[in-house]
Amino acid sequence: IIVIGSGLAGLTATIEAYQTAKKIYSGEIEKNHSFPKIYLIEKEKNIGGNSAKATSGINGALTKYQKELGIEDSLEQFSKDTLKSGGNLNVPSLVNTLVHDSKDAVEWLAQFDLILSAISQCGGHEIPRTHRQAPRADGKPSPVGWNIISGLRNYIQNDLKDHVEIMLNTRVQKILTSEDGSKVIGVQYETTNLETKETKQDTLAAKAVILASGGYAHDWTDTSLLRRFGEKSLENVPTTNGPFATGDGVKMGTAIGAALVNMDKVQIHPTGFIKLADPFNPTKFLAPEALRGYGGILLNSEGQRFVNELNTRDVVSEAIFKNCSNVVMKHYDAKQEKEIEKKVVRAWLIMNEEGAKAFDIGSINFYAKVGNIQIIDGIEKVSELTNIPVDTLKATFKKYNEDADKGSDEFGKTRFPVKFAEDNKFYVSAITPSIHYTMGGLAINSIGEILKPRKKVDVNILLNTPTTSDDQVDLKPVLALYGAGEVTGGVHGKNRLAGNSLLECAVFGRQAGRRAAESIL
Numbered sequence: 001i002i003v004i005g006s007g008l009a010g011l012t013a014t015i016e017a018y019q020t021a022k023k024i025y026s027g028e029i030e031k032n033h034s035f036p037k038i039y040l041i042e043k044e045k046n047i048g049g050n051s052a053k054a055t056s057g058i059n060g061a062l063t064k065y066q067k068e069l070g071i072e073d074s075l076e077q078f079s080k081d082t083l084k085s086g087g088n089l090n091v092p093s094l095v096n097t098l099v100h101d102s103k104d105a106v107e108w109l110a111q112f113d114l115i116l117s118a119i120s121q122c123g124g125h126e127i128p129r130t131h132r133q134a135p136r137a138d139g140k141p142s143p144v145g146w147n148i149i150s151g152l153r154n155y156i157q158n159d160l161k162d163h164v165e166i167m168l169n170t171r172v173q174k175i176l177t178s179e180d181g182s183k184v185i186g187v188q189y190e191t192t193n194l195e196t197k198e199t200k201q202d203t204l205a206a207k208a209v210i211l212a213s214g215g216y217a218h219d220w221t222d223t224s225l226l227r228r229f230g231e232k233s234l235e236n237v238p239t240t241n242g243p244f245a246t247g248d249g250v251k252m253g254t255a256i257g258a259a260l261v262n263m264d265k266v267q268i269h270p271t272g273f274i275k276l277a278d279p280f281n282p283t284k285f286l287a288p289e290a291l292r293g294y295g296g297i298l299l300n301s302e303g304q305r306f307v308n309e310l311n312t313r314d315v316v317s318e319a320i321f322k323n324c325s326n327v328v329m330k331h332y333d334a335k336q337e338k339e340i341e342k343k344v345v346r347a348w349l350i351m352n353e354e355g356a357k358a359f360d361i362g363s364i365n366f367y368a369k370v371g372n373i374q375i376i377d378g379i380e381k382v383s384e385l386t387n388i389p390v391d392t393l394k395a396t397f398k399k400y401n402e403d404a405d406k407g408s409d410e411f412g413k414t415r416f417p418v419k420f421a422e423d424n425k426f427y428v429s430a431i432t433p434s435i436h437y438t439m440g441g442l443a444i445n446s447i448g449e450i451l452k453p454r455k456k457v458d459v460n461i462l463l464n465t466p467t468t469s470d471d472q473v474d475l476k477p478v479l480a481l482y483g484a485g486e487v488t489g490g491v492h493g494k495n496r497l498a499g500n501s502l503l504e505c506a507v508f509g510r511q512a513g514r515r516a517a518e519s520i521l
Ligand SMILES: Cc1cc2nc3c(=O)[nH]c(=O)nc-3n(C[C@H](O)[C@H](O)[C@H](O)COP(=O)(O)OP(=O)(O)OC[C@H]3O[C@@H](n4cnc5c(N)ncnc54)[C@H](O)[C@@H]3O)c2cc1C
Pocket: 004, 005, 006, 007, 008, 009, 010, 041, 042, 043, 044, 047, 048, 049, 050, 051, 052, 053, 054, 055, 056, 057, 058, 059, 145, 170, 171, 172, 173, 212, 213, 214, 215, 240, 241, 242, 244, 245, 248, 249, 285, 286, 436, 437, 484, 485, 486, 487, 498, 499, 500, 501, 502, 503, 505
């Protein structure tokens, strides 16, 4: 079995494929020479992809952690929230699997010492269900994506070393099919020796291939999927994604006839940090959704709120574009030895200590250390940093506290995690909307099989195959090809809910790994 990509989808698929095979052989592994070898291929030098960057958490409904905290959730509500955020452009059967398998997926992670018992309520969720580990007692950062990837990676490297070969610095270039094109039979790849820079091309045969190569939110290559499918206005928007997010899997999948879904749906996250010392860098650290979940508020340059901070990402992003565009920022560019002035989209994200502590003070201190958050005492200092008059800030906080007492405001906010005081310690950052996630991708079914049209069709039709209806009558599986994670499309519709991507990786990574192993044994 070949797994392409080592983010959460790839690691999960690898482990599940192994564990499924182990069950089938019921412990007779060592004796059985036909026990499958799994090749985990990663083009970067490190394991983890964008999954390692995740900071808000992974969703689950009806989990034991929710029960411990007395949170009452339901599969129906989770499903409703996901479909509402997706504008009903989601494939219903995929949402169904996502939601139903969510409890198992979150609890499955516990075997890797990942106890995700801290739960927050992120934008678009009616119930708190975004899970991560509790903040560490020693105050060190505890980023959820990094923790999850480390847990799974350690397990694979230590416990599965006889069964899984990890191939780093190895880019899969092509998926190979049988002569009649009916079945996937392996991959072509190129390995780079980082010291000599020499490259070597080769092929690897497999009975099943799992695509887990992530999305295209950093794809400005010559074959850019963002340029091809996204709106023109995206060209000036920064990204939170790593440079590896170039949609390789989507391109390789379509090259062998796989269908695509929702390719034009690109998620703009409302809050990428603008580092004040490097404001024009097109790659941004993400200011996680949970910062607002724990009480962060957004102000425009005039010191006014303009949106329910807990609304879905598309709504908050749109409000920022509308209310915070054309802000002029200046920065001395040491390379060019001159001051550069640019118009940017910028809002201020303001938290207080109560919210920062509830989120994870270790991570907050890390953001402050790298210059993404300024920690300052008292409202006067906030005024100095933001150039918003003190009286305006006072009025804004006063009104916010009154709305909190009332339980509602003019933007539809009904949950007010904290109230503000003038002498608070404030955590202030400049933020800007950033390309964050690509909802589109290869069409799959609920068991992670990648789909293609039943009849041979023109490539342009392929790219627009409507697969939002549940029956997917016109599609059939590409034999021996599975997919999970951001490389696939259809789960999230037009807008992904916070926490649903890690969940998708875990749920469909397990499905794909299980089916791949079952299919070959
Ligand atoms: C900053 C940030 C924060 C986020 N926070 C959250 C969160 O809190 N909760 C949540 O649910 N989601 C979050 N997301 C989204 C989520 O992390 C990702 O969408 C998801 O983890 C994608 O996982 P994946 O396994 O599909 O892809 P990735 O984790 O991106 O992994 C794909 C891997 O495939 C490799 N690859 C690509 N092409 C090839 C090739 N040709 N050959 C070999 N290898 C290849 C890449 O190098 C990469 O390592 C966040 C995303 C970002 C960027």
